[in-house]
Amino acid sequence: TVERVGGNCARRIDTRIVAATNRPLAELVEQGLFRTDLFYRLSGVEICVPPLRRRKSDILELAQYFLARHEGRGRLTMTAAAIDALIAYDWPGNVRELERMLEGAIATAESRTISVDDLPVSLRGIYGDVLVPAFRLGDTMRAWGSRYARLVLEKNAGNKRQACRMLDISYHTLNAYLRYCPRPSAPHAEAVGDLVSPR
Numbered sequence: 001t002v003e004r005v006g007g008n009c010a011r012r013i014d015t016r017i018v019a020a021t022n023r024p025l026a027e028l029v030e031q032g033l034f035r036t037d038l039f040y041r042l043s044g045v046e047i048c049v050p051p052l053r054r055r056k057s058d059i060l061e062l063a064q065y066f067l068a069r070h071e072g073r074g075r076l077t078m079t080a081a082a083i084d085a086l087i088a089y090d091w092p093g094n095v096r097e098l099e100r101m102l103e104g105a106i107a108t109a110e111s112r113t114i115s116v117d118d119l120p121v122s123l124r125g126i127y128g129d130v131l132v133p134a135f136r137l138g139d140t141m142r143a144w145g146s147r148y149a150r151l152v153l154e155k156n157a158g159n160k161r162q163a164c165r166m167l168d169i170s171y172h173t174l175n176a177y178l179r180y181c182p183r184p185s186a187p188h189a190e191a192v193g194d195l196v197s198p199r
Contacts, residue, residue, distance in 0.1 A: 017042065052091040052098065059086050062095060066102045067114075076106065078114045081154045084147055085116055089123050115154055142180055149177035 001010040019042050028034035052058065063086060067076040078086075091097055105118040149167065153174075156162040164174050 052094045056087055059091075059098065062098055063102060066099050067106070070103070070106050074112050076112055076114065079116065079150075079154050081116045081147075081151045082114050082119060084150070085119055085123055116151065146177045146180040149174055153178065 001012050003010050025034055025039055025042075029036050029039045052062075060083065063078065063083070067078070070076060086098070093100075101120055101123065102114075104120065105114045109115075109118040149163070152166055153160065153163045156166065160171060160174055164171050167174065169177075
């Protein structure tokens with residue numbers, strides 16, 4: 001039962017409380033920093049959600065959801081290199097950071113397709129040398145080459161011949177790298193297809 005502010009009688013209510021925290025409440029109780037009675041009232045069903053850096057497979061699905069919320073005047077997509085950058089990043093701010101980052105990219109992008117250049121400097125810096133995301137994702141040499149080729153192609157505005165000159169490889173070799181794409185797990189394959197802007 002509860003009593004309204006300014007009231008003079010108790011009222012019976014039927015409620016369920018859903019609470020979230022990023023702090024170790026059990027430890028805080030032991031340290032006397034969190035009320036014991038409140039802790040036990042809240043600890044009926046506990047669901048532990050790992051940080052986003054340990055749920056890389058969720059990033060594409062979340063990005064698709066956040067982009068869909070801002071599709072007012074047309075479909076929003078991302079280049080393959082931009083998606084690689086999202087997956088490579090550690091996301092210390094978790095899902096909220098991903099959401100805010102995409103909101104910023106949408107606001108500053110010059111088209112309906114978000115590229116690496118539309119992402120924050122902190123995120124671009126991590127992806128820029130390509131070696132870091134390749135290492136984090138456990139890429140093979142072929143996958144690393146494909147990732148780097150896509151980045152160079154994007155930096156050349158999709159001009160394959162210019163990308164070939166920069167990479168010092170043949171047109172045929174560039175296309176072979178671009179065709180190679182490590183497939184995501186089945187539940188997320190559709191999300192990748194929905195997000196990637198066709199070249």
